[in-house]
Amino acid sequence: MNWRAVWSIYRSEMARFFRTLSQSIISPVISTVLYFVVFGAAIGGRIDQVEGIPYGAFIVPGLVMLTVLQQSLSNASFGIYFPKFVGTVYELFSAPVSFLEIVLGFVGAAATKSLSIAVIIIATAAFFVDLTILHPVWAIAFLVLTGLSFSLLGFIIGIWAKNFEQLNLIPMLVVTPLVFLGGAFYSASMLPGVWQVVVKFNPVLYLISGFRWSFFGVADVPVAVSLGAISLFLALCLGVIWWIFKTGWRLRS
Amino acid sequence: MRKAAFMSPIISIKNLTKTYDSGHNALSDVSLDINAGEIIALLGPNGAGKTTLIGATCGLVRISSGSITVGGFDVERQSRQARQMIGLVPQEIALEMWTTVFDTVRFTRGLFGRAPDDAYLEKILRSLSLWDKKDTKCMELSGGMKRRVLIAKALSHQPKVLFLDEPTAGVDVGLRREMWDVVRDLKAEGVTVILTTHYIEEAEEMADRIGVIAKGRILLVQDKVELMSSFGRKVLTLQLQDPLEQVPAALADYDLELGAGGHSLRYSYDTRAERTGITRLISDLAQAGISVRDLESKASSLEEVFLELVEETA
Numbered sequence: 001m002n003w004r005a006v007w008s009i010y011r012s013e014m015a016r017f018f019r020t021l022s023q024s025i026i027s028p029v030i031s032t033v034l035y036f037v038v039f040g041a042a043i044g045g046r047i048d049q050v051e052g053i054p055y056g057a058f059i060v061p062g063l064v065m066l067t068v069l070q071q072s073l074s075n076a077s078f079g080i081y082f083p084k085f086v087g088t089v090y091e092l093f094s095a096p097v098s099f100l101e102i103v104l105g106f107v108g109a110a111a112t113k114s115l116s117i118a119v120i121i122i123a124t125a126a127f128f129v130d131l132t133i134l135h136p137v138w139a140i141a142f143l144v145l146t147g148l149s150f151s152l153l154g155f156i157i158g159i160w161a162k163n164f165e166q167l168n169l170i171p172m173l174v175v176t177p178l179v180f181l182g183g184a185f186y187s188a189s190m191l192p193g194v195w196q197v198v199v200k201f202n203p204v205l206y207l208i209s210g211f212r213w214s215f216f217g218v219a220d221v222p223v224a225v226s227l228g229a230i231s232l233f234l235a236l237c238l239g240v241i242w243w244i245f246k247t248g249w250r251l252r253s
Numbered sequence: 254m255r256k257a258a259f260m261s262p263i264i265s266i267k268n269l270t271k272t273y274d275s276g277h278n279a280l281s282d283v284s285l286d287i288n289a290g291e292i293i294a295l296l297g298p299n300g301a302g303k304t305t306l307i308g309a310t311c312g313l314v315r316i317s318s319g320s321i322t323v324g325g326f327d328v329e330r331q332s333r334q335a336r337q338m339i340g341l342v343p344q345e346i347a348l349e350m351w352t353t354v355f356d357t358v359r360f361t362r363g364l365f366g367r368a369p370d371d372a373y374l375e376k377i378l379r380s381l382s383l384w385d386k387k388d389t390k391c392m393e394l395s396g397g398m399k400r401r402v403l404i405a406k407a408l409s410h411q412p413k414v415l416f417l418d419e420p421t422a423g424v425d426v427g428l429r430r431e432m433w434d435v436v437r438d439l440k441a442e443g444v445t446v447i448l449t450t451h452y453i454e455e456a457e458e459m460a461d462r463i464g465v466i467a468k469g470r471i472l473l474v475q476d477k478v479e480l481m482s483s484f485g486r487k488v489l490t491l492q493l494q495d496p497l498e499q500v501p502a503a504l505a506d507y508d509l510e511l512g513a514g515g516h517s518l519r520y521s522y523d524t525r526a527e528r529t530g531i532t533r534l535i536s537d538l539a540q541a542g543i544s545v546r547d548l549e550s551k552a553s554s555l556e557e558v559f560l561e562l563v564e565e566t567a
Contacts, residue, residue, distance in 0.1 A: 002333075008363030012352070019351060087347030091406070094311040094341050095364040096333040252315050253273060253308070 005097045009105025010112075013079050017113050024113065025120060028067050032121045035063055036128045039185055050187050051218045056129040061212040062184030064121050068114045068143060069150050069179055069204070073171050076110035076154030081167050084158075093252065099245035103155060110151035111144070118143055131215070138223070139214035145230045146207050150175075152237035159250050178204045183212075188220040203229060262286035263338075263414060263445050264310065269319035271305050271469075279305040280469045283319070289413070292436065292446040293474075294460035296453065302469040303449035304344060307416050311341050323414060337365060340407030344418040346399045350392035354383055354402055357391060358409045365410035377405050381435065397428040404435060414445045421455060433459055457481070487550050489520040489531060494544035503541050507534055 017024055040056040047055040080102075083089040092102055125131060133139050161167040182204030188196055199205055200221070210226025213219035219226065244251065264287040271280040280302045287293050295303050308314035310321050312332055321328045326335040349357060358374050378384045381401045386394060391402060400420065407415055417436065421429040436446055436459055450456055456463045457477065464474040473480075496515035507530065510519040522529045538545060 002366040004366045004368070005364045008360050011363075012349075012356075012360050015352070015356070083349075086349065087343070087345055088349055090313060090341065090343050090347060091361060091364065093313055094336060094339070095361075096336040096366060097364060098333075248315060252313060 002097055002101050005095065006101045006105045006108070009092075009102065010109045013075075013106060013109030014112065016079075017075075017109070025117065028071065028117050028121060029124050032063055032067070032124050035059070036125070040128060043185075050190070051216075053216050053218065054129065057131060058187075058212075058216070059185050060122070060125045060129065060131060061215050062182075062208050063125070064118050064143075065146065065182075065204070065208045065211050066179045066184050067121055068118050068147050069175060069207075070171065071114035071117050072110055072147050072150035073154040073157065073175060075113045076107055076151040077158035077161065077167055077171070078154075079106045079110055080155055080158035081161050085164075099241070099251075103152070103241055103245075107148065107151040107155055110154060111147040114147045114151065115143055118147070133215050134217045135214040139211065142207065142211040142214055142226070142230070145227075145234060146211070149230060149234040149237055152234070152241060156237065156240050156244070159244055175204075178202055179208075183208050183220055203233060206230065261289065263289040263324055264447070265322045266306075266310070267320050269306070269309060269321060270317045271302075271309055271314060272317045278469055280309070283466075283469070283471050285464065285471055285474060287414075287445060287447060289445055290440070290443055291461040292440050292448060292459055293462045293464060294456035294477075295447065295449045295464045295466050296451065296456045297449075297466035298451055301466045303466055304418055305469075306466070307341070307418050307447070307449065311339055311416065312336055337410070338413045340410065340412035340415045342400075342403045342407045342415070342417045342420060344422060346396070346403065348391040348399060348402060351390055353388050353390055354378070354394070354405075355387040357402065358405050361406040362409040367410045373411070374405075374409060377408050380438065381405050397424065397431065400424070400428075400432070401435070408439075408444075412444070414447065415439060417446060417448045419449055419451070421450070421452065429455070486521055486523055489522065489534075489548060489550045491518045491520065491538070491545050492547040493517060494546050497543070501541050501543070504534075504537055507537075 036056065036059075039059055043055070049055060050058045080089075083092060122131070157167065157170050161169075181199065182202050183199065188199050188205060188209075191199060206221055206226040206229035209220040210223050210230065213223045213226070243249070264285075266283055266285040266287075269280055269283040270278075272278050283302075283306065295306065297303050305314055309316050310323065310328060312328060312335075316329060321335075323335040324338045326338075328335045352360070355374065355378070358378065359369065359371075362369070362374065375384060375387075378387055381404060383398065383401055383405060386398060391399060394402065404417075404420075420432050420436075424432070433455075436448065439446055448455070448459060460477050462474060463477050463480055465472045490512075493516055497511060497518070498515060500509050500511055500518070508521045510521075511517075512519055520531070520534060522531070535545070
C-alpha cells in the first residue's frame with residue numbers, strides 16, 4: 001500500500017479546500033441561515049411542531065444531510081474531474097498508485113470537507129434553535145457513512161463526466177430533487193396517502209430518517225432499515241468503483 | 254565499439270501492438286530494446302504512434318498484445334515496480350496552476366511513494382534554474398519554466414528512465430537549446446532518456462541512437478553516428494551538353510549513374526572522405542570529350558532519408 005501517495009492526494013485536495021476557504025465555508029453557512037429564515041421562521045410559525053419536535057429543530061438533520069450530500073458529491077466529482085480537465089491526470093495514472101489509493105485520497109478528502117461543513121452547520125443551527133443529540137455516536141456514524149457513500153458517488157460521476165455539463169447533471173437533476181423529496185423539511189407521515197408509499201423508494205429518505213432519529217429518537221422508517229439502506233448504497237458505490245478499477249473504464253484508452 | 258551495445262536493456266518492448274477501441278491501429282508489432290544510460294530519440298511524423306508507445310510503457314494505454322518490461326518488471330503485471338522507475342514529461346503542459354512550484358514537485362514525489370526529501374528537490378529545482386521560483390504559483394510562470402517544472406516533477410522521485418514526449422514542440426530556439434542542455438546533464442547523471450520528436454535536428458543533436466517510427470511501425474533503429482555516416486553522402490548531378498548512351502569505359506572507376514535519358518550523370522561521393530574525387534572527375538570528363546552544361550550537388554541528409562522512409566510506408 002502506497003500510503004505516501006494517499007497522503008499526497010489527500011493533502012493536495014485539502015489544500016484546494018483551504019485555498020477557497022471563505023467560499024467553502026461561507027456559502028453553506030449562508031444557505032443554512034436562509035433555510036432557517038424561510039422554513040424555520042416563515043413556515044415554522046405556522047407548523048409549530050412535527051412529531052413533538054419544534055419545527056426549527058426538526059429541519060436541522062435534514063439540512064445537514066442536504067449539505068453533506070451536495071458537498072460530498074461536488075467535492076469528490078470536481079476533485080477527480082479537474083485533473084482530467086487540465087490534463088494533470090496523466091500523473092495519477094502513470095504513478096505507482098493503485099486505484100484504491102487514488103480513491104482513498106480523493107474520497108477521504110471530499111468526505112473530510114463535507115463533514116467539516118456539517119459540523120459548521122450544526123454549530124450555526126445551534127444559534128437559532130435548541131439542539132440536543134440523543135445518540136451522538138449514531139449521528140457521527142450516519143454522517144460518516146453518508147459522507148463516504150456520496151463522495152464515492154461523486155468520484156464515479158467525476159470519472160464518468162466528459163464535460164462540466166455532465167458533471168452537474170446528476171447532482172442537479174437527480175440528487176437535489178431526491179433530497180427535497182426525502183423528508184428534509186417534513187415528516188413522511190405528513191404526506192397524503194400514495195406519496196407515503198412513493199417516498200419509500202427514495203433512498204435519501206432513509207438517510208435523513210436515520211440521522212433525525214439519532215437527534216430526536218423519532219424516525220420515518222426503523223433505524224435498522226436506514227442503516228441497512230446506507231450500507232447497501234455504500235456497497236453499491238464500492239462495487240462500481242471496483243468495476244471501474246478492473247476495466248479501466250474512462251481511465252485508460 | 255559502441256558502449257551501448259554492451260549494456261543490458263532497461264526497457265524491452267516485444268511485439269507490441271495497440272489497437273484502440275475505435276479500430277485505429279496505433280502500433281503494430283513493435284519491438285525495441287533501450288539500453289541503460291543512453292538517449293534514444295524516436296523520430297516520426299504526427300500520428301506515428303510515438304505517444305502511444307510512451308503511454309503503453311507508462312501505464313496510460315492498455316496493451317493489445319505483446320509485452321513491455323522496465324528494469325525487468327512487466328508494466329502490466331508488475332506495474333508498481335515498473336512505474337517507480339519511470340519519469341514522464343508529457344507533450345502538453347499540464348499543471349495545477351494555483352499550486353506553487355515546490356508544492357507540485359513535492360506532490361509528485363509523494364505520489365511515487367518516496368519519503369519527503371526537500372534537499373533533493375532543491376537540487377533538482379536549482380539544476381533547472383527554478384529555485385528562485387519555488388514559491389511562485391505555476392500559473393505565473395513562463396511557458397519555458399512550466400516545461401521545466403514538468404521535468405522537475407518527472408525527476409522528483411529519482412527515476413531511472415525519463416520519457417520526454419516532444420519536449421521542444423512549439424518552443425523557441427533559445428529554450429530548445431536550454432532543454433537540450435538539461436537532457437545532456439541528465440544523461441551525465443546516468444538517467445536513460447527516451448525522447449520523441451519530429452525535429453530531425455533534435456534527434457541528431459541529442460541522441461545516441463535514433464529510431465524512426467511511422468504508421469505504428471519502427472522502421473529502423475540505429476546508432477546515430479552510424480546512421481549519419483550511412484546518410485552523410487552527397488550526389489553531384491552533372492547536366493550534359495550532349496546525351497550519352499552509356500557511361501564511357503574511361504570513367505568506369507567512378508560511381509556514376511546515367512539519368513534523364515542520358516542527359517545527366519549522377520556522381521555519388523562521401524562528404525567526409527579525404528578526397529571527394531570531384532576535381533579528377535571533371536578533368537576526366539573533359540578528357541573523354543564530355544561537356545558539362547550545369548552541375549548541382551545535393552546532400553542525402555537524415556531528413557531526406559527520414560522522409561523517404563516515412564513515404565515508403567505511406
